[in-house]
Amino acid sequence: MRLIATGLLVAMAVLFVVARLLEPRHAAFAFVGAFAEAAMVGAIADWFAVTALFRHPLGLPIPHTAIIPTNKEKIGENLGNFLETNFMSYDVVHAELVRIDFAGSAAHWLAQPANSRAVADQAVSAVPVLLRMIDDKDAAGFLREALSGALEDVKLAPILSQVLSVLVAGRQHHVLLERLLGIVSGALEAHRPYIRQKVHEHSPRWLPRAIDEKFYERLMEGVQNTLEEIQGEDSEWRVRFQAATEELIDNLAHSPEYEAKLRGLLESSLSHPLFRTYVGQVWEDVRDRLLADAESENSQLSAHLQSALQAFSRALERNPAIQQRINDWLRTFAAETIVAKRELIIALVRRVIRSWDAETIARKFELHVGRDLQYIRINGTIVGGLVGLALHSVSLLF
Structure with a gap:
């Protein structure tokens, strides 16, 4: 030209x-x-x-x-002022971002199998790198500390009381009792020869065999009758069991002594060497499984993540209200972040022009x-x- x-x-x-x-x-x-x-x-x-x-x-x-x-210096300064005044205000930035449908675009993009698969593969490919960066001892220690820290401020007894209250309200504690009694009764029947042998071994030698056998039969019959009586709906045993359960629920909810006992039991368990060893073994097993799956061509972790992403995207596409909320949050966050950092952006413009x-x-x-x-x-x-x-x-x- x-x-x-x-x-x-x-x-x-x-x-x-x-x-x-x-x-x-x-x-x-x-x-x-x-x-x-x-x-x-x-x-x-x-x-x-x-x-x-x-x-x-x-x-x-x-x-x-x-x-x-x-006028290079003046141009840089005036250009920075112009950008700050006319482009970097909250209203201008937010108005521009309103035109962008972040949630809808992301949902539509993730709904495509190729895209969700690519995201899942990228995410899973980072797993081996992260796992190899973590020392096994540090990871096991972190798990123990995280578990201890999570339970530190938790009141165990009231929680257990609420769980038992739910079971009692649904009469599940009676179902549990009947199951336990059924197990005990079945175990007695299955081990009758063993019990007979133990009764004979502990009987006096001078006691006739017939009397010893009669004692065994009466013992087994008495135990089975007692178990059947406990299983009766209106039995005294059921009443006592109900009263004991209600008393336990009340003590768990209000007694500091029960909370202290549970806390002490938990702390002793967490500090026990067996628990420390178990946590380390759990971490090693989890790590090995994750590594093997992440490095496999047919990674189940990647497949599950892809399915989750597609399910999430489809659910998001069908819910305009949630899309609107996400978009509003992203627009507000982005606008506030840009405006809060506008001095850095303007300073960069001025610095580059001065250079x-x-x-x-x-x-x-x-x-x-x-x-x-x-x-x-x-x-x-x-x-x-x-x-x-x-x-x-x-x-x-x-």
Whole structure:
């Protein structure tokens, strides 16, 4: 564009010379000469104006030229102020973000099997790296501390009391009692020979075998009758069991002594060497399983994660209300974050512009707007020529 504008100036100069040479032959060449003369003036004036923005015309240090390089610091400062005032306000940023449907776009994108699979694979591929970064002893210690810390402020007895209350309300404690009694009764029947042998071994040697056998039969019959009696709906045993259960629930809910006992039992269990060893073994087993699955071509973890992502995306697509909530939260969060950090962004703009040398900043501006500025030179040439032609015509009237 610069070559075209300059070429047009040269063409006007040639046209002016030719018109002056041919003017004696015909009066029309005077109009051509006036046009070319004014066009040259307009072209040169606009060339000077355009060039003065970016450099000194012809290298001469004329005042008020090379405006952009000379005012580099001021440009950076004003550009930063302009961005901060007109672009980095909360209302402007939030209004722009309202146009973006974050949740809907993400849900639609994740609903595509290829995309959800890619996300799942990327997430699972990071598992081996993370696991190998963690020392086994540190991980086991972390699990123990996390479990201890999680239970530190928890009141165990009231929680257990509430659980038992739920069981009692559904009469599940009677079902449990009947199951236990059934197990005991079945175990007695299954081990009758063993029990008979133990009774004979502990009986006096002088006691006749028949009497010993009779004692065994009466013992087994008494135990079975007692078990059947306990299972009766209106038995005294059931009443006692109900009363004991209710008393236990009340003590767990209100007695500090029961809380202290449970707390002591828990702390002793967590600090026991067997528990420490068990936690370490659990961590090693979990780690090995995760590593094997993550490094497998048919990773179940990746498949489950993909299914979860697709299920989540489908559920999100069907729920515009949740999409709106997520979008509102993201827009507010993003707008507040950008506005809160706008001083850093503006400082970056100013710092980068200050770091440019004068020639660089002039070249960058000229590359962005120079094409339009060359059109100004072309238009100046044409408009100048037309004005010159009009003035020459007017002068002939006087």
